[in-house]
Amino acid sequence: MGHIISRCKALDSGSSRTTLNSSMLDIRAGFCNADPITREGKKIQMTQMLVIPMIPVTILIILIATNLASSNGQQKILLESQSIVEEAGSHGEMIYALQVERAATALYITDGAGIKNHRLDQSYLFSDKAIRNVSSWHHSSLMAANLKVSIRKNRQRLLDNNLTLAEDVVFYNDAVTGFFRLLVASVKDTPSLEAWHKLLAYRLLVLANEDYSAAALLGLEFFHAGSLSSRQRDEFVRLGALGADHVKLSQQYSTDVQRLYTQRYLNNDELLRTITAMRRCFTVVDCNATSHTSEAWMTTSVAVTDVIGDIAQELLLTLSTTIDRSLTSARLTVAINVIVLVLVVTGAPSITFLIYRMTHRIQEYAVGLSEKTKELRREKKKSDSLLYQMLPKSVALQLKLSKKVSAEVFNHVTIFFSDVVGFTSISSKCTPMQVVDFLNALYLLFDTTIMRYDVYKVETIGDAYMIASGLPQRNGKRHAGEIAGVALELLDGIKVFQIPNLPEEKFRLRIGLHTGAVVAGVVGSKMPRFCLFGDTVHIASSMESHGVPLKIHITGECKAALEDLGGYMIERRGIIEVKGLGPMETFFIDGKMTRRSVSRAYAPGGETPVMDILQQSR
Structure with missing residues (x-):
């Protein structure tokens, strides 16, 4: 109908007398305005009067039948x-x-x-x-x-x-x-x-x-x-x-x-x-x-x-x-629909108005459905964002596609464990809300730092922090250097980190690193987590627990990986007894040979310096 009406208006808008006359002839002879004088025109007009009212009647009958079903x-x-x-x-x-x-x-x-x-x-x-x-x-x-x-x-x-x-x-x-x-x-x-x-x-x-x-x-x-x-x-x-x-x-x-x-x-x-x-x-x-x-x-x-x-x-x-x-309500609804259907069939003149109202309601429903669809998409983006925070993106995409995520062996991985020495003592001097506040500030420092390196945050429990490099995307021999860079920068940051309500107190970070092979996979169904397994994880944790505050404690394997990369000052600590592993020769990373006073103070691409981040966290 809209197409036919627009065609009629176009034919009426001629600029010259000849065009106008021609358009009027077309209108009289066309479908939009059939000539009621001629026999052919009467048939067309009758057809219009019979067919056009039947369109909404037919639509309404279909809708009522659907409602009945x-x-x-x-x-x-x-x-x-x-x-x-x-x-x-x-x-x-x-x-x-x-x-x-x-x-x-x-x-x-x-x-x-x-x-x-x-x-x-x-x-x-x-x-x-x-x-x-x-x-x-x-x-x-x-x-x-x-x-x-x-x-x-x-x-x-x-x-x-x-x-x-x-x-x-x-x-x-x-x-x-x-x-x-x-x-x-x-x-x-x-x-x-x-x-x-x-x-x-x-x-x-x-x-x-x-x-x-x-x-x-x-x-x-x-x-x-x-x-x-x-x-x-x-x-x-x-x-x-x-x-x-x-x-x-x-x-x-x-x-x-x-x-x-x-x-x-x-x-x-x-x-x-x-x-x-x-x-x-x-x-x-x-x-x-x-x-x-x-x-x-x-x-x-x-x-x-x-x-x-x-x-x-x-x-x-x-x-x-x-x-x-x-x-009872459903049976009443069926009875009402039957009555309406009878009224539609027997009362065609009133059907046009009813069709108009029903069409209006359908339009409102379509608008509402569109809004709900947009809202659903927004919620889906939020859920995807949360999923990507819980799992590596590559693993999360496989899970979303209902693919089976098998455990995988990564032969060249460096594991980082850290712990805040004296955290319990400091926490006892603060209210619960203050503990939450300074933990948020501390994790802001950690998270902002690791964003500049090729590492993956595995777990955060209280004041303990675990990250890894070399998985889920393998990065060749760079894993040890990436983890060492994170550790060195965190030590620099933690030295100037201040607790808002205890400015005289200072956090002392204890860090342990180890390089080796791990098995990684998704564990759990209701709350899936990307977990790491193997002796490498245990040894890295032992390096942290046997470490020294404000020192980066590493194993011989990690030392060898760093020496392959070059550029690190490494100090021998000596042989220590590690529970379940026996005596192990361990080392400390003293720094990078070309490192400035605050390593990587500015992130690539003009990101905020570590000092500014610490100021913002306060």
Whole structure:
């Protein structure tokens, strides 16, 4: 349409009378302004009136159909999520029932009464009900059938006094593990992100209950044996901490968990005080087992797991209610779309205005999408920048391309280790913020210095600094000279470095260098790091630890590499004993034969001098 209108305007803008008349004839005879008098013109005009309104009508019909498909897809996702929630609830109930029966059975065995008590009967009824519920699900029906047979045999062995505590725990642990795998699988397949967060919180609560239940069994062992071994006490503490961590992690995925856990557990002073006292008793070597009873311990432990189980069930109930409301909303959306579609087909005159508004909204959406795309690109640049700070650029590019980064051997590498002597003493005289400030200033000096050399910063831990040359890009024989240049310049810089709040104090840097072969590779998946391995790293670290403040301590290998380059003043230190390596002859670098008072005071390309950098850092 825009092209046709512009063509019509162009035809109307003739300069001469002849051209104007010709243009008017073209307009009358053309598509833009058909002559309504002629028969042919009427047909064209009718075609315009019929076709042009049908364009927005057709577009709107397509949009409504797309919306209907999207709403139907949303309904499908919600129905699938609802099914997964119900299935997860059945698995969680089954796991909790097995935990309760395991605890009741263990109490029965450890008490040694030989009499089937009310707690055991109640746990049997609870487990049987849970098995019936979980049997209705396709993924767990076979496991439920097998469990039904196995649990009957286990119960009979218990009544026949033919079951030990260890055998009982192994049986129920295997059953719990099987159903927990099903729970994990169902949560993993959740199509809705919101439902996935809630189900993940639910799964963590179930896992926390398992940790606390396992700890409760160790408590029964305490009452049965009168004490716990050191290993058992450690395991008891570990399970308690693990359960608390799982509860805390679940709160990050659902604020409802945090609220309910505070109301029902943290604010329950009596329960919290009782369970804390009992747990503390188990971790003390000389605690008297008779200060509590196994029945009281199990009652308190079950009360804790009941609270967490109730929170998990309420979380599922809230999620199910939310999904039901969303389903109602989705069905309402489908009904509205159908009504609108009927109105569009039967009310063409009003469709034009609706199309205009919809087009306007689509344009707004496109603008918003463009802004989001730009924002995404900016964030990608930031993430790339952070990645390049963590890893060498060549390695990072391979990881971004999903290529496997294999470990690589670098035969000619020089390693630099440095440490600030007396750092702990100086830090003790400063506030934490002052420590951070002068460390930032110190690292600014280090980082600015190494930027002028062919070196790679490997690690920074506190006041320790590790760099290497000759990797990840090999540089021939220059690696030793590059590291030596950095070391000499840092010594010059550290001598004039001032701590803002302690001007009378001076940093004394201890540096160790070694040249040799290393293996380098990327270690870790969540937080990958480019790490170096080999004796070369150990020897370089030993050179630093056996070094002298304000001296550059090097090995014979590093000395030989520097002598190949020439231009360095090297002093023999003597033979020292290095742990794990034996006696080694070591040396000091006294300087460069042609070095000025402050080496490389200005960086290539007009960079800021070291002195100015130090002034700026203050």
